[in-house]
Amino acid sequence: MNFETFEPVYEAILADFGFGRDADEHARDVAVEFATPFDLDRLDDWRGRTVAIAGAAPSLADEVAVAREADVVVAASTAADVLRDRGVGVDCMVTDLDKNPETAAALTREGVPVAAHAHGDNVPAVREWLPRFDAEWTLATTQAAPSGPVQNPGGFTDGDRAAFLADHVGAGRLTFLGWDFDYPDVNPMKARKLDWAARLLRWLERRRGERFGILDGRRRELDAALAPIL
Ligand SMILES: Nc1ncnc2c1ncn2[C@@H]1O[C@H](COP(=O)(O)OP(=O)(O)OP(=O)(O)O)[C@@H](O)[C@H]1O
Numbered sequence: 001m002n003f004e005t006f007e008p009v010y011e012a013i014l015a016d017f018g019f020g021r022d023a024d025e026h027a028r029d030v031a032v033e034f035a036t037p038f039d040l041d042r043l044d045d046w047r048g049r050t051v052a053i054a055g056a057a058p059s060l061a062d063e064v065a066v067a068r069e070a071d072v073v074v075a076a077s078t079a080a081d082v083l084r085d086r087g088v089g090v091d092c093m094v095t096d097l098d099k100n101p102e103t104a105a106a107l108t109r110e111g112v113p114v115a116a117h118a119h120g121d122n123v124p125a126v127r128e129w130l131p132r133f134d135a136e137w138t139l140a141t142t143q144a145a146p147s148g149p150v151q152n153p154g155g156f157t158d159g160d161r162a163a164f165l166a167d168h169v170g171a172g173r174l175t176f177l178g179w180d181f182d183y184p185d186v187n188p189m190k191a192r193k194l195d196w197a198a199r200l201l202r203w204l205e206r207r208r209g210e211r212f213g214i215l216d217g218r219r220r221e222l223d224a225a226l227a228p229i230l
């Protein structure tokens with residue numbers, strides 16, 4: 001997805017959370033200082049393949065078979081640790097550097113691509129961690145307009161950004177593990193972020209002409225939320 005397509009939804013997210021676009025742009029500009037270009041053609045082997053998108057819901061531990069069956073595994077944030085602890089290799093990690101940046105740094109040094117996200121509320125983490133990553137294996141991302149080496153393939157939370165990245169590089173089928181939109185033990189901010197993750201995934205499945213099972217029973221409500229935006 002390009003930024004022009006993503007922008008109306010981005011604007012709606014900013015308005016809903018009260019986040020500032022200028023703060024996101026500042027974060028992006030900080031990331032530009034540390035990032036080097038990452039050619040997405042390097043993810044060419046995802047094209048047409050089954051890509052598993054691992055979220056970090058507690059259910060993840062019981063669903064690792066979905067990852068084992070996929071051709072490519074993309075892990076959001078702490079999902080990378082859960083999968084690796086269970087012997088499942090991760091082909092890419094997507095993170096905004098807020099929980100397990102050590103894992104992300106280690107993955108880059110192992111030659112695993114990490115999509116590291118800069119946004120208005122994580123500038124200190126961007127400054128601290130991007131220099132510790134192996135730049136060759138780091139894809140710097142923004143939710144604002146792309147600039148220089150910092151790209152925006154679409155999405156908002158770590159998990160849905162993983163799905164948008166897979167879509168962007170031509171994934172054939174997306175499968176999901178570790179997603180639980182009803183998980184009760186999340187704070188109100190996290191719950192709102194998960195609401196947006198669900199809306200973004202609904203938008204993505206509509207664009208792809210696909211059906212993501214994790215959205216079953218929610219499509220009417222999600223379409224109603226998306227209608228005024230799209
Ligand atoms: N029940 C759930 N609890 C937490 N994350 C979930 C859940 N269901 C799906 N996810 C997805 O898993 C991703 C990783 O979650 P985790 O809690 O490890 O990271 P996070 O760094 O807090 O994520 P974010 O900053 O994107 O909210 C989330 O971004 C979300 O897209």
Ligand SMILES: Nc1nc2c(c(=O)[nH]1)N=C(CO)CN2
Binds near residue numbers: 019024121
């Ligand atoms: N400005 C801002 N942007 C974000 C934030 C956040 O807390 N603040 N959290 C995200 C994923 O959790 C993604 N983007």
